[in-house]
Amino acid sequence: MSDSSITLQAGNGIAVLTLNRPDKRNAFTDTMRDEFIAALENVSADQSVRALVLTGAGKGFCAGGDIAGMEKRMNAPAGEVAFNGWARQQIVHKAQMLLHTMPKPVIAAVNGAASGLGADTAIACDFVMASDHASFAWSYIHRGIVADGGGLYFLPRRTGLARAKELIFSGRTVELDEALNLGIADRKTSSETLLDDAIAWATELSRGSSVALALSKSILNQTYELSSEHVFAQGSQAQGICYTSTQHRESVMDFLAKAAARKAQR
Structure with a gap:
């Protein structure tokens, strides 16, 4: 696996983008987010790529935002915290909207826990294929923040408004079977075949014009x-x-x- 926190491979018209900080359960740093945006822009512009599969390295899909980065933001001078936060949010929103508006199918291949921004990133994709080790948690409330990665928009459209409120207010973990029943995940498969199955689905979805x-x-x-x-x-x-x-x-x-x-x- 590459030393980069984001890896991108393409073949037969399908790109596979991997979040690659397995020792940190693929939690996003600011540098990693910049790499993520660059990779998404590359995929969007590449006409030889017909669909994208997004997954995580190691045991987790994405643990959300890096806690060390949160500590750094809190330690900024008081007069800079709000604007720094606003500026950071513009970058988060850019990444999520690149997923949402990409002019080709995007499948999240969720190989493990997707928490906070990780859960939002999964449902910003068109489809979610989950392995038997997948789980989802909109855990922002436990850090005293709101779902800033699109969960306030995407989650009600998948689960309905009342259920989205319950998941965001509680921050509880949703295991695979419940995720399928609620519409958070669209398909399930085994951990061993997750990536192959996601690529096959992406190929099927992208055969047309x-x-x-x-x-x-x-x-x-x-x-x-x-x-x-x-x-x-x-x-x-x-x-x-x-x-x-x-x-x-x-x-x-x-x-x-x-x-x-x-x-x-x-």
Whole structure:
């Protein structure tokens, strides 16, 4: 495994991004977050990559924010704490929104505990595949802070508002079977096959037109906030773009050629 706190590998159209601080259960440092953002921007821009799988090295997916970093922020001069915190939050939000808005499927392959920012990072992805060792905890309340990695937005959309409140207010741990029942995780698999299964699912999800997929995802991400009229309007605009895409043209021409060949054989 590389010495970097983030590793990125790609093959056959699927990128695998690994949080790589196993001795710290992959807790985020500020430097690690910068690397994470750079890797996500790389994947988003790389047209040869059709989908992303995000996982953690070692026994944990991600333990959240690094406690040493929290101590450092608390020890800043009183007049700088608030602005430093605000500036840091902009970076956290950038990372989470890169996951959420990436124009290709993103699967979190949760190999162990996902706590705090780790849990938020998992559900900022499009889909969550969990191993038999996975668990989730929105444990921010135990540190006297709020769910700043998107949990206040993403969790109610997966579990419903009342259940999201209960999980965030209590900070309790959600084990795998309950996570599946609540909609926090979408699929489960064994620890031994987690990464292979996630890559296979990513391959399945990304076989279609990358243009149509990116446009569909951008609209679906907003569907709870928009009126039906706005969704239809955005869909119409997206369809106009699809009509001009090489993928649409090649698909139609291929269908017509196969239909003509079948007709000629009769």
